Amino acid sequence: MDADQTPIAPPDASKPDACPRKPVGELLADAGLRPTRQRLALGELLFGPDGDRHVTAERLYEEALAANLSVSLATVYNTLHQFTQAGLLREIAVDGARVYFDTNTADHHHFLLEDDGELYDIAGANVSVSDLPRPPEGLRVARVDVVVRLRRA
Numbered sequence: 001m002d003a004d005q006t007p008i009a010p011p012d013a014s015k016p017d018a019c020p021r022k023p024v025g026e027l028l029a030d031a032g033l034r035p036t037r038q039r040l041a042l043g044e045l046l047f048g049p050d051g052d053r054h055v056t057a058e059r060l061y062e063e064a065l066a067a068n069l070s071v072s073l074a075t076v077y078n079t080l081h082q083f084t085q086a087g088l089l090r091e092i093a094v095d096g097a098r099v100y101f102d103t104n105t106a107d108h109h110h111f112l113l114e115d116d117g118e119l120y121d122i123a124g125a126n127v128s129v130s131d132l133p134r135p136p137e138g139l140r141v142a143r144v145d146v147v148v149r150l151r152r153a
């Protein structure tokens with residue numbers, strides 16, 4: 001970390017239940033990522049107290065600018081992909097143009113509200129996919145992503 005960069009303030013220990021997650025620094029360390037200032041700052045936006053999130057790179061970039069972080073969109077992209085490779089995020093490609101990054105890495109499915117591009121978790125295991133095609137010899141199904149697309153009635 002560069003010496004001239006301001007340190008990140010430590011989490012406020014006086015608010016014990018403010019965040020159910022581990023501190024971002026610990027999340028990064030557990031995932032084998034060096035806690036650079038930008039990773040910590042973007043991690044705070046992603047893994048804050050508001051629970052699971054689905055963000056696009058553009059959305060996170062806007063949030064970073066609003067929080068006065070000096071990052072480029074390219075850095076946001078790179079960081080999101082590093083977090084994904086480290087298992088902190090799950091990437092959900094809804095269509096060719098839009099990729100969401102999900103802080104909930106457990107198996108689950110999504111509603112997509114097409115009118116505004118918002119992605120929502122489908123609660124519990126309320127989707128069953130049957131009659132999956134048998135994968136070719138030597139391959140196995142790693143994951144099934146279901147995106148149920150919604151429009152306002």
Ligand SMILES: [Zn+2]
Nearest residue numbers: 102104120121
């Ligand atoms: Zn999700």
